[in-house]
Amino acid sequence: MAEEFTVTPWEVKGRVDYEKLVKIFGTEFIGEELFKKIEALAGELHVLLRRRVFFSHRDLDLVLEDYEGGRGFFLYTGRGPSGPMHIGHIIPFILTRWLQEKFRANVYIMITDDEKYFDEPGMSLSEVKKWAYENTLDIIAVGFDPDRTFIFHDIEYIGKLYPMAVKVAKRINFNTARAVFGFTGSTNIGLIFYPALQVVPTFFEKKRCLIPAAIDQDPYWRIQRDIAESMGYYKTAALHSKFMPPLTGLEGKMSSSKPETAIFLHDDPKTVRYKIMKYAFSGGQPTIELHRKLGGNPEIDISFQWLHIYFEPDDVKLKKIEEEYRGGKMLTGELKEYLVEKLNNFLEEHRSRREQARELIKIIMYNGELARKMWKEGPWSPEDLE
Amino acid sequence: MAEEFTVTPWEVKGRVDYEKLVKIFGTEFIGEELFKKIEALAGELHVLLRRRVFFSHRDLDLVLEDYEGGRGFFLYTGRGPSGPMHIGHIIPFILTRWLQEKFRANVYIMITDDEKYFDEPGMSLSEVKKWAYENTLDIIAVGFDPDRTFIFHDIEYIGKLYPMAVKVAKRINFNTARAVFGFTGSTNIGLIFYPALQVVPTFFEKKRCLIPAAIDQDPYWRIQRDIAESMGYYKTAALHSKFMPPLTGLEGKMSSSKPETAIFLHDDPKTVRYKIMKYAFSGGQPTIELHRKLGGNPEIDISFQWLHIYFEPDDVKLKKIEEEYRGGKMLTGELKEYLVEKLNNFLEEHRSRREQARELIKIIMYNGELARKMWKEGPWSPEDLE
Numbered sequence: 001m002a003e004e005f006t007v008t009p010w011e012v013k014g015r016v017d018y019e020k021l022v023k024i025f026g027t028e029f030i031g032e033e034l035f036k037k038i039e040a041l042a043g044e045l046h047v048l049l050r051r052r053v054f055f056s057h058r059d060l061d062l063v064l065e066d067y068e069g070g071r072g073f074f075l076y077t078g079r080g081p082s083g084p085m086h087i088g089h090i091i092p093f094i095l096t097r098w099l100q101e102k103f104r105a106n107v108y109i110m111i112t113d114d115e116k117y118f119d120e121p122g123m124s125l126s127e128v129k130k131w132a133y134e135n136t137l138d139i140i141a142v143g144f145d146p147d148r149t150f151i152f153h154d155i156e157y158i159g160k161l162y163p164m165a166v167k168v169a170k171r172i173n174f175n176t177a178r179a180v181f182g183f184t185g186s187t188n189i190g191l192i193f194y195p196a197l198q199v200v201p202t203f204f205e206k207k208r209c210l211i212p213a214a215i216d217q218d219p220y221w222r223i224q225r226d227i228a229e230s231m232g233y234y235k236t237a238a239l240h241s242k243f244m245p246p247l248t249g250l251e252g253k254m255s256s257s258k259p260e261t262a263i264f265l266h267d268d269p270k271t272v273r274y275k276i277m278k279y280a281f282s283g284g285q286p287t288i289e290l291h292r293k294l295g296g297n298p299e300i301d302i303s304f305q306w307l308h309i310y311f312e313p314d315d316v317k318l319k320k321i322e323e324e325y326r327g328g329k330m331l332t333g334e335l336k337e338y339l340v341e342k343l344n345n346f347l348e349e350h351r352s353r354r355e356q357a358r359e360l361i362k363i364i365m366y367n368g369e370l371a372r373k374m375w376k377e378g379p380w381s382p383e384d385l386e
Numbered sequence: 387m388a389e390e391f392t393v394t395p396w397e398v399k400g401r402v403d404y405e406k407l408v409k410i411f412g413t414e415f416i417g418e419e420l421f422k423k424i425e426a427l428a429g430e431l432h433v434l435l436r437r438r439v440f441f442s443h444r445d446l447d448l449v450l451e452d453y454e455g456g457r458g459f460f461l462y463t464g465r466g467p468s469g470p471m472h473i474g475h476i477i478p479f480i481l482t483r484w485l486q487e488k489f490r491a492n493v494y495i496m497i498t499d500d501e502k503y504f505d506e507p508g509m510s511l512s513e514v515k516k517w518a519y520e521n522t523l524d525i526i527a528v529g530f531d532p533d534r535t536f537i538f539h540d541i542e543y544i545g546k547l548y549p550m551a552v553k554v555a556k557r558i559n560f561n562t563a564r565a566v567f568g569f570t571g572s573t574n575i576g577l578i579f580y581p582a583l584q585v586v587p588t589f590f591e592k593k594r595c596l597i598p599a600a601i602d603q604d605p606y607w608r609i610q611r612d613i614a615e616s617m618g619y620y621k622t623a624a625l626h627s628k629f630m631p632p633l634t635g636l637e638g639k640m641s642s643s644k645p646e647t648a649i650f651l652h653d654d655p656k657t658v659r660y661k662i663m664k665y666a667f668s669g670g671q672p673t674i675e676l677h678r679k680l681g682g683n684p685e686i687d688i689s690f691q692w693l694h695i696y697f698e699p700d701d702v703k704l705k706k707i708e709e710e711y712r713g714g715k716m717l718t719g720e721l722k723e724y725l726v727e728k729l730n731n732f733l734e735e736h737r738s739r740r741e742q743a744r745e746l747i748k749i750i751m752y753n754g755e756l757a758r759k760m761w762k763e764g765p766w767s768p769e770d771l772e
Binding site (some may be wrong): 114117118124125126155159162163165166167169170171172173174175177178183184185186189190191193195196210226262385386 | 437500503504509511512541545546548549551552553555556557558559561563564569570571572573574575576578579581582771772
């Protein structure tokens, strides 16, 4: 029986069949050759690529050609600041930072305070601004280059965004926006306008833009690809990740509104241990005896999957864990303890960099080389706005 | 037989029955008492009020109470810069200027370059910006107080408008906007968002806002009146005018796309004479003999109606013209010559003030007392944006 699943930008349900999804969305798998080319150009392959967490793309081949040809490219990603960030939120930023370092590319990060204000009925502007600040600290903690990175909050940066947003908005009608974003008659007119703003940073440079993000976000960029060339810009390229599965099992994705499904960047070591022990779905057997005899199933074991996705970057060690778990030598409890330690190390380091981010925020948002240019000169020439 | 007419913000068709319109729109006639109160407070009654061109209102009584109570009020109006302005466009600005002088009120004038760019399929951003500049000169030529008036172009001033626009936009859903503005699935998402921006200036001061405009614009402000109090502001007040009839007769309104219906502010004396002689619908008789015998009908004569509306402010002279025309003593040609002279005097004076406006534009948009405050401090306190 075929398993049912749903993937839209606003819902991920069931166990995703990525083969099928790539066909439905019309994206392309990253083939072995393309992975090799990235490795050759970057000197190595990031764990998120090696493990095929990022697995699909649009025009990534053209991005690499542009790089080789000396034209370069730039990176764009974002965050809707509606609450605290969890492990799943930070994954695309980790790869983005690596791409920045290896390809010496500028990174633009849009914090969509307006979108989240429109989208969350009970949320006040001051709340969304508070989360915009907190999330910005978490993103900076990932380690972006302060002179090649510009993080901006929509409401504050609107003066520079809007002149291009009107050009974009004129080219998107309600029917199109409704089809892509799932709008209805009761959607507020702020949220209906927002897709125009979302497109704008893909035009920040007259180079190809590459957007690393989970694959459910792809439909948003189809609008950009429909209108970009008629506006004199490149269709944006994209690099798609699978979903990091929630603690509770392989179906769906982590959700901030269900804390048992996620590890938050602010979870303390005890909370992390408690959540993993209590909620992380296990591929092990019901009793130790049976486990020793039959072994565990790493394919459905969330602790193993998280190690696989990012938290055990050493391929040899991961292989060993897989074999020992599958062979029944490693118990579920031991596997979980292993993940807990990896997670807590990661989070401890993250939080220490997050403290330093309080200083860096002024540079990355206002005073760094790229930020200063984006505020003073702005992204547009007079001809761009004709 | 009842005459058919249509009045929506985007269409005026047929001969308007203003009694009916006031009932349908749910506005109120300005009663004799209210006119007397304006006269008492202002020391006189402007010709546009005396002639009942402005005839309907919402909350004008409360505006005057606020004025008497020392709380004051402010004025807000605007212009969509899609082309040259005609006589009909300038009328509301003339009354607004008078109200400013008599009630010492601040005036905010929104030049909706974004809206017109969204609304006119073939128009480029540079064209709409050109018209924004040209129209601003015409508006300044009306004679606003440079230190109490702030004219702003949406795209340029968006940085200050947007933080409040997001609060407004969250409170307007697509169904509401569609009903009021006539949107369809093929309306672009910029135009759908625009109503949120249109509301924002009604919150520029923590006083009651008064909007002088033709009555077809009233539905736009119902949205403001629905949400204002829940946001801690006053419902906006409005002062409604009848339509200045097109040259071609009493039906519909002047249209820039049909030059024979309108006198433009840039029309030279010869063009004015030609248009009035050729197109101004006459209430006279087919032959001089018949006219001398039966007399003309000033009720349907556009030349007389234009004199009545604004261009012969002297009540005694107007009365005399009416009697002579009705009595057959004054011929259509003579009536037209009278109007031509009045119009050309008005336009000559307008154009000379328009030349001075080239200097004033910097003051009214950037450096005047009010403009400086609107750019430096901006219209909002931190509490307004929570």
